[in-house]
Amino acid sequence: MTLITDVRLRRVLDSRGNPTVEADVLTESGGFGRAAAPSGASTGEYEAVERPAGEAIAAAREHAVPRLVGEVYAGNQRDVDAALRAADGTDDFSEIGANSAVAISMAAAKAGADVLGAPLFQHLGGTFRGDNFPIPLGNVVGGGEHAADATDIQEFLAAPVGAPSVADAVFANAAVHGTVADLLEERDIACGKGDEGAWAPSIDDGEAFEIVAEAVSRVQDEVGFNVGFGLDVAGAELYDADSGTYEYSDRSRDTEEQIAYIADLVEEYDLVYVEDPLDEDDYDAFADLTDEVGDQTLICGDDLFVTNTDRLVEGIDRGAANSILIKPNQIGTLSDAVDAIELARRNGYDSVVSHRSGETEDATIAHLAVATDAPYIKTGAVGGERTAKLNELIRIADDAT
Numbered sequence: 001m002t003l004i005t006d007v008r009l010r011r012v013l014d015s016r017g018n019p020t021v022e023a024d025v026l027t028e029s030g031g032f033g034r035a036a037a038p039s040g041a042s043t044g045e046y047e048a049v050e051r052p053a054g055e056a057i058a059a060a061r062e063h064a065v066p067r068l069v070g071e072v073y074a075g076n077q078r079d080v081d082a083a084l085r086a087a088d089g090t091d092d093f094s095e096i097g098a099n100s101a102v103a104i105s106m107a108a109a110k111a112g113a114d115v116l117g118a119p120l121f122q123h124l125g126g127t128f129r130g131d132n133f134p135i136p137l138g139n140v141v142g143g144g145e146h147a148a149d150a151t152d153i154q155e156f157l158a159a160p161v162g163a164p165s166v167a168d169a170v171f172a173n174a175a176v177h178g179t180v181a182d183l184l185e186e187r188d189i190a191c192g193k194g195d196e197g198a199w200a201p202s203i204d205d206g207e208a209f210e211i212v213a214e215a216v217s218r219v220q221d222e223v224g225f226n227v228g229f230g231l232d233v234a235g236a237e238l239y240d241a242d243s244g245t246y247e248y249s250d251r252s253r254d255t256e257e258q259i260a261y262i263a264d265l266v267e268e269y270d271l272v273y274v275e276d277p278l279d280e281d282d283y284d285a286f287a288d289l290t291d292e293v294g295d296q297t298l299i300c301g302d303d304l305f306v307t308n309t310d311r312l313v314e315g316i317d318r319g320a321a322n323s324i325l326i327k328p329n330q331i332g333t334l335s336d337a338v339d340a341i342e343l344a345r346r347n348g349y350d351s352v353v354s355h356r357s358g359e360t361e362d363a364t365i366a367h368l369a370v371a372t373d374a375p376y377i378k379t380g381a382v383g384g385e386r387t388a389k390l391n392e393l394i395r396i397a398d399d400a401t
């Protein structure tokens with residue numbers, strides 16, 4: 001029933017206005033799935049390769065489509081993803097592009113779900129999934145590679161850890177985003193937004209901490225449950241390998257100073273989450289920081305692990321972190337992303353399923369998080385391509401997908 005009969009690929013716009021790959025997968029019995037690839041700006045060095053959309057589409061039409069059409073069942077995700085790997089023939093999807101691969105992988109999953117008449121999370125995770133929801137981490141102030149002339153730290157993330165429901169959590173994050181705007185206005189700070197919809201004021205990190213801490217505390221008082229906050233430091237973007245230092249606007253920090261700085265921030269602001277506090281090659285520094293504060297907060301590897309089980313195994317062996325960011329396009333297929341989540345769980349690591357800074361209306365990651373019982377999802381706080389995922393979580397909870 002789910003034999004793939006057609007794969008159609010096209011260029012569509014992402015949220016930055018760049019072309020990205022959209023895939024349609026059709027099946028013998030009329031099943032249909034459509035998905036589009038997201039795209040990063042602060043990409044990790046070890047990610048699967050995104051090719052320019054037109055080239056990725058041409059290569060996938062030549063190498064992948066013939067291995068799928070009439071050959072593979074969309075309902076068998078492992079076979080779909082194995083066919084994509086075989087068609088590509090490289091370790092990093094540099095032939096057909098991880099953007100073509102992930103779009104086809106996700107579209108096939110949706111086609112499989114469509115044939116079953118089941119919600120995507122249930123097709124991916126089974127009938128006993130759908131009761132647990134991830135806590136959404138929402139970017140409310142940001143800079144780094146996502147906005148010019150803004151904070152050094154890439155993302156200040158609201159984290160409504162005490163929310164009684166996913167809808168309460170989603171609205172709490174939007175309230176923090178709105179309260180940050182009020183506080184910026186009170187301080188006469190005009191600003192626009194970065195790529196993920198976070199405010200991108202031209203302020204230093206110290207002032208951003210003050211504002212976000214105040215916003216979180218006000219919203220916590222309003223909603224009556226615990227709202228904390230966290231960071232994506234995107235340490236690899238700050239790190240200068242030649243000098244071995246982290247370069248902030250106002251000063252440099254060597255690795256020891258960077259570890260001490262982050263540990264102090266965890267203490268001072270009771271941070272619940274710290275992503276990529278250190279460079280993507282420095283497992284040892286990650287391990288030192290995790291040793292120091294890993295019992296108080298999540299230390300999450302994004303550029304460190306790039307959703308790659310080999311890198312995660314190394315991190316687990318070395319005690320480098322206690323959580324992993326999961327971005328399907330970093331590794332190229334849903335099967336690989338699920339393998340990383342399962343390996344993480346078996347080793348006591350929390351998974352944080354994540355959007356990219358360049359996004360589309362695609363909501364697959366909301367289903368992936370619910371399907372795998374992931375404790376967190378990072379997908380912004382506002383903006384259509386972000387609310388696509390957040391509203392889908394609310395629909396899943398409402399049994400309305």
Ligand SMILES: C=C(OP(=O)(O)O)C(=O)O
Binds near residue numbers: 039042044234354357
């Ligand atoms: C979402 C992120 O940004 P990008 O997609 O630019 O890598 C991130 O670094 O976690």
Ligand SMILES: [Mg+2]
Binds near residue numbers: 232234302
């Ligand atoms: Mg990151």
